[in-house]
Structure formats: structure tokens, C-alpha cells
Amino acid sequence: MSIPRVLSIAGSDSSGGAGIQADIRTITMLGGYAMTAITALTAQNSLGVSAVEVMPADFVIAQTRACIDDIGVDAVKIGMLGSADIAHAVADLLERTDVPVVFDPVMIATSGAVLADADTVAAFNRLMARATLTTPNYNELAALGGAQALVARGIAFLAKGGDAPGDVVEDRLERPGLPPRRWQASRIETRHTHGTGCTMASAIATGLGQGAALEQAIEQARAFVRAALLAAPGFGAGHGPLGHQAVRL
Template sequence: MTPPRILSIAGSDSSGGAGIQADIKTVTMLGGYAMTAICALTAQDTTGVRSVMAVDPEMVAAQIDACVNDIGVDAVKIGMLGAPEIAAVVADRLERLSIPIVFDPVMIATSGAALADAATIAAFERLMALATLTTPNVPELEALGGDPGMHARRIAYIAKGGDALGPEVIDRLVIPGQPEKLWTAPRIDTRHTHGTGCTMSSAIATLLARGASLEAAVEGARAFVRAALLAAPGFGAGHGPLGHQAVR
């Protein structure tokens, strides 16, 4: 069977736990064909982000065009963008496509480092309007105006509960005009959580490209993330990477 073609538009994580690297691993393990448009380079490890360098917006656009015009794309995952100008060119390119788009509004790394400034966050509006699903964690949802702000925009989103306190993780799928769908599961007690958001969003994009409904794609992605958390190899002194390669 021909694998679905997934384009990840995101930043590179030199330590391999998050960003483009986590996306490639996730897409591959779920049977997709991974392509990339790298928006930013980071020097980081499990303890924090050392340096960030945004890619020229024209180069980001050229990467997207190269993938779309030759290989073709069945779904898109958007992650770290690095600058408002990059967000604008990404929106320009994606407006031409009629495929599932999953937008992970990356603002803060697992280590706590800021990965988006106020201008970049403001530029997220066009991308959220284009996205099939937006995937904020607790602080990102708050920065976007919380549930009232998302409801006012009439945006479909999954409110991820991994950053909330408590023994259980509650994820909420909110689709305008439909009842909320809740998933509850015991929290996995581990410090190896680097790249959970990237993994979740790229898994949803891959499953949507394979024909799953939005609810089924979220459910499958949650199962994949939890399995990868349990399979974490234990690398690093801080927030270690997931065990993507061990998920079967």
C-alpha cells in the first residue's frame, strides 16, 4: 500500500527528541512517508535550548514548494515556526491546499525555553483558521485566550492535559457545534517527556492522511504517545526523549 505523504513544517531539535526529528520518527512508525520544511535550527539537549536560528522565510517556502510540486502531500503538521514572517509564508502556501492540517502552536519547550515571541504568536491566527485541528497544551491554550478565545474563533482543537496537575491526564477534543470528547488516563510518572507535543500532532496528521476520522486520529495518537512514553530509553540528564522506535 502506498504510504501517506506527510509534510512536517517545524524546527530541528539537535538532540533528536522533539521537532522535525520526532516528527520523522512518528510518521515512519505509523506507516507514513515523512518530508520536511525546516523553519528553525536549535542547539538543545534534554536540559534546555542553547540557541535558536530561524531559517530565511523564502527558504521555508522553497522547501514546501519542492515537496508539494514533486512528491505531493496528503497531510501537513506545523510545529515551531521561529518568526512571524515564516508563519506568513507557511499560511500563504497552505491556503492553496485542501488536505488535513494539524497545527501545534509551539511556544515553550518542555524545558521551559521560549520558542515563539509575541509577534509570532499573533501570526498564529491565520494558521489556526486553516488548520483541521490545533493542538495546544495548557500554557499554550491560556496564551491563545483559553476555551473562550478558541470558541470565539470557532476552531477545532485538542486541549492536551499533560501539563496540568493531578494523577490523571485529561485531553479534550473540541469541535465547533459538537459535544466535547474527553479522554482520561492515569498519568505516566516519568521525566522523559521531551517531544510529546510534536509526536502527538504528527501522529494525528499521519492518521488523518490514512483516512481516520478526527476523533479516531486523536485516539490513535494518544495511544502512540503513551506507548512511546513507556518505551523511553532513559537518555539525558533532563527531560529525555520518547521511545518512538520501540512502539509496535
């Protein structure tokens, strides 16, 4: 089987729990080749984000073109974008490609830090329209207008239930013209959840890059995230990182 080439367009997490660092580990552990276009540098750890430096949009695109034009790409994962200019520039680029795209609409970090302003969130519309799948969590889905609004617009999305209340976590897949598909599992009680959204999105992208059907890619990603939660090493005083390196599916 060929190695899927997966490009992550996202921010860097200095503590390694989320963002580009989590994406690289996830893609690698699932058998893919990880490439990156860094949209922002962050100073953060399990307790929160203390500083952010956003990259110029043209430099982000230069990184993506360097990867695509030489190595090639089989799937793209989008995470933290940092600015509306970057969001529009990435949309311009991806509207001219035909590879699967998984968009994680990062707005707020696990610690509560705001990672996308109103203009950037407004620019998400173009990326959701292009994406094979958008993966909002409970709060992000509400900020995007709610499930019914996305369904009405024909957006394919996975509504993740990890941040919703309750002992059972439900992830719901909505696609235009198809009935919803639901997955349920008991909640894993842990504070070490830093990077779950990044991990889920990059795992789905890797599956799609391998040629898996969307539902199969989601099932693989869910299994990986749950295993990584259970294998969390316990680092940090706050929301610690997952145990990507310990997962054996």
C-alpha cells in the first residue's frame, strides 16, 4: 500500500500537545507521511496559550506550494488559521485542488484561549464549502450557526460530542442527501484532552488519503483518539497531551 501524503495547515503548539505537533504524530502513527504549513506560532502548555505570532498569508501559501509542487499531496488537514487573510488564501489554493480536505474550525483552545477572531470565523464559510468534512466540537458548532444551519447549506460535518455534557459521547455525521450516522461511546474521564480535535481531524485526513471511505476513516479516527486518551502520559498540570506514541490499533 502506498504511503498517503498528508499536508497539515495549522498552528504550532510549543508544548507538543496539539496543532502541528499532534498532527505529525497522528499521521505518522497511522502510516502516513506528514507535511506542514505553519500558520501561527504559539507559546502554550497544558495550562493555556500565553502568546501567538501569526504568519503572513503569502508565507503560509509558500509552504503549501513547496510541499504540493514537489512531494505531492493525497489529503489536507486544516486547523488553526490565525487570520482571515490566511483563511481566504488557503481557500483560494484548495479551490484549485481535488484532494480530500478535513477542516477543523479551531476557534477556542482547550484552555479557553480565543484562536480566531470574528473576521476569521466568517472566512470559514469558504473552507467549509470546499472541505470533504468539517469537524466542529460542541461550542464551535454553535458558533457556526448550529447543525440545522449547516445542514441547510449542504455542509458535510462531523458534530463531535466530546465537549457536550453527559456520560455518553455521541459523534454525528451529517452529509447532504443522506441520513445522519451516529457513533456513541462511554465518556473517558480524564483531564488529559489537549489536542483531541487536531488528532481526530488529522486521523480522518490520513484515512481519506489512504483511500478509505468517509465513514471508515471516521471510525478509524475515533478508535485512535480513544486509544490515545487512554494512553495519555499524564504530563502537565492542566489539560495534558494524548498518548499518540503508545497507540496500537
